[in-house]
Amino acid sequence: QKEVEQNSGPLSVPEGAxxxxxxxxxxxxxxxxxxxxxxxxxxPELIMFIxxxxxxxxxxxxxxxxxxxxxxxxxxxxxQPSDSATYLCAGGEDSSYKLIFGSGTRLLVRP
Amino acid sequence: DVKVTQSSRxxxxxxxxxVFLECVQDMDHENMFWYRQDPGLGLRLIYFSYDVxxxxxxxxPEGYSVSREKKERFSLILExxxxxxxxxxxxxxxxxxxxxxxxxxxxxxxxxx
Numbered sequence: 001q002k003e004v005e006q007n008s009g010p011l012s013v014p015e016g017a018x019x020x021x022x023x024x025x026x027x028x029x030x031x032x033x034x035x036x037x038x039x040x041x042x043x044p045e046l047i048m049f050i051x052x053x054x055x056x057x058x059x060x061x062x063x064x065x066x067x068x069x070x071x072x073x074x075x076x077x078x079x080q081p082s083d084s085a086t087y088l089c090a091g092g093e094d095s096s097y098k099l100i101f102g103s104g105t106r107l108l109v110r111p
Numbered sequence: 112d113v114k115v116t117q118s119s120r121x122x123x124x125x126x127x128x129x130v131f132l133e134c135v136q137d138m139d140h141e142n143m144f145w146y147r148q149d150p151g152l153g154l155r156l157i158y159f160s161y162d163v164x165x166x167x168x169x170x171x172p173e174g175y176s177v178s179r180e181k182k183e184r185f186s187l188i189l190e191x192x193x194x195x196x197x198x199x200x201x202x203x204x205x206x207x208x209x210x211x212x213x214x215x216x217x218x219x220x221x222x223x224x
Contacts, residue, residue: 034212034213036213042217043201043215043216043217043218044154044201044213044215045215049212088153088154090154097142097144097159097161098159098169098170099156099213101154102153103152104153
């Protein structure tokens, strides 16, 4: 069974710190990875996607992918209380419409 | 902005009832999806459609069916609702192709009593 694993948290960090969210996946066929942010009571919204090994930066967010280790991470620099949410990692194969979602990591940023 | 609209935010139904959840998107997306989200289990794909009148089973299709008669509308049908179908249901859409960015609706919290 294809799985995406995330620590459920909560991960608690002080305001201004770097938050590091991690995700591992079991399917070596997965080529594309996505990070969705979900505020409590709201629907998920895409914040980052990454297809290639290495780092991808967008503002305060950096996604990292290591296909050999089957590991994906999301770094949030200068964390703000407004970043407090659940972060969902998802992976998919190029030939598939199906994304496999992890159960999410809850992030709390303390003022 | 892409808008994916789900007809109801909260729904309460009785066991055995036939339930219709409606989803409409306004961005001419080819792909549409139905997920359910349960605490600790993440999002699980029920059904998806990559074209009008086309449908594919996801990971948990049992007890559900879908209909896509028009490109913008994707309906999820619970043929005979059961208590284990109490969940948050999320509709999503995306452009043609695989591994595209998903745009989610605001969700329908369904309670089956």
